[in-house]
Amino acid sequence: MHVHSHGANERTSQVLRVSLIVTAGYIGLLVVAGLRSHSLALLSEAGHNLSDFVALLLSLVAVYFHSRPPSATHTYGYHRAGVLAALLNAAALVGISFLIFYGAVRRIQHPQPVHAGMMMWVAAAGVIMNGAIAFMLYRTHRDVNIRSALLHEIGDTISTAAVIIGGWAILATGQLWIDAALSFGIGALILWSSFGIMRETLNILLEGTPRGMKLARVAAVIQEIDGVNDVHDLHVWSIGSETNALSCHISIADIPPSASERILREVKARLHTDFQIDHTTIQFEHAVCEVAHCCVIPVSDSESNNAVANLTRRK
Ligand SMILES: [Zn+2]
Ligand SMILES: [Zn+2]
Ligand SMILES: [Zn+2]
Ligand SMILES: [Zn+2]
Incomplete structure (x- = not known):
């Protein structure tokens, strides 16, 4: 049996839907205000919020796919549809950030007068919107994606x-490069967050050991269980961002199956409580x-010595 918490999904998708609508409205405001005030920082924010819009849409799609049952043709369900989409979104984000860098360099070469007052008002609206979405997310069920x-x-x-502070600085000093500098900062932020998403999604798609999990530790926990002589051909991977899977030989x-049943139950219970592997x-x-097949993990000398010690101790 697989344990998933689907109960909170309805509330989560409701919050995501509201966030989507509000973000779409804010993007429209940013584009209009950015063009009228000649502020590249506002246009960069529009690019950033567009990527956020896509990311929110993907989360919504992921929630939907997560609730779809596995089928005879997709026996694990559709967990990775969302993971794959998030990777594509991150790749698009890298493109957007380089567009912003390019625009900022051109602005430094050819400065343009910006309407700093409008910049500040629009950014203030953005602070209220982002703060409100953050508050709504804070109150929902928090899985990895939502967190x-x-x-x-x-x-x-x-x-x-x-951006508000930058607008104020432009008003106070008349230095136009501040707008381009803000754009560089926003571009760097987008690039940084997209690398984080890429690292995480690639790890899942390449069947990497789930983030923060130590394979040696998993093996040690299984070894500790009474009746286990040895564990090998151990694989741990993620099916989706929340679902971990494991296969191994023990x-x-x-002894008869009626006796080995107890060992199996204990192994599964430990894997569930210690590593959330279901x-x-x-x-x-x-x-x-x-x-x-040649997939036996090379264990370091000290660890294999420990395993031997465990074996001899049990006999
Ligand atoms: Zn299963
Ligand atoms: Zn964002
Ligand atoms: Zn294997
Ligand atoms: Zn074996």
Whole structure:
């Protein structure tokens, strides 16, 4: 049985839908105000919020796919549809940030007068909007996606506040390069967040060990369980951003299935509580195992010595 919490999905998608509508309105405001005030910082913010809009849309799609049951043709369900879409979005973000850098360099070469007052008003509206979305996200069920969305909104609130300060600085000093400098900052922020998304999504798509999980630690926890002689051919990967899977071989004594059932139950319980791994495929062995494929993880000398010590202690 697989344990998923789908109960909070309805509320989450409601918050995401409201955020989508508000963000779309704000993008329109940014484009109009950016063009009229000649502020590249506002246009950069429009690019940034457009990417946020796509990201929110993807989260909504991911929530939808997550609630779709597995089928005979997609036996794991559709968890990775959202992961793949997030990777594509991150790639688009890199493109947007380079467009902003290019625009900022041109602005420094050919400065244009900006309407700093309008900049400040529009940014103030942005601070209120980002703050409100952050507050709504804070109050929903928080999985990995929602938590990163919340962090992102908090970062956005701060960066939009920086635009207000920048507008004030332009008013006070008349230095036009401040607008281009703000654009560089916004571009760098977009680039940084897109690299984070890429690292995380690529790790899932390349079947990497889930972030923050140590394979040696997983092996050690299984080894600790009474009745387990050895664990090998151990694989841990993520199906989606919330679902971890594991497969392994476990050597046990020559005991009947009615007795080995207890070992299996304990292994599954430990994997669930210690590592949130709910999808397990465990193969019990007694005779010597011939691993047909070459995927046995090289264990460092000290660790294999420990394993040997464990084995001898049990016998
Ligand atoms: Zn953002
Ligand atoms: Zn294998
Ligand atoms: Zn399963
Ligand atoms: Zn084996």
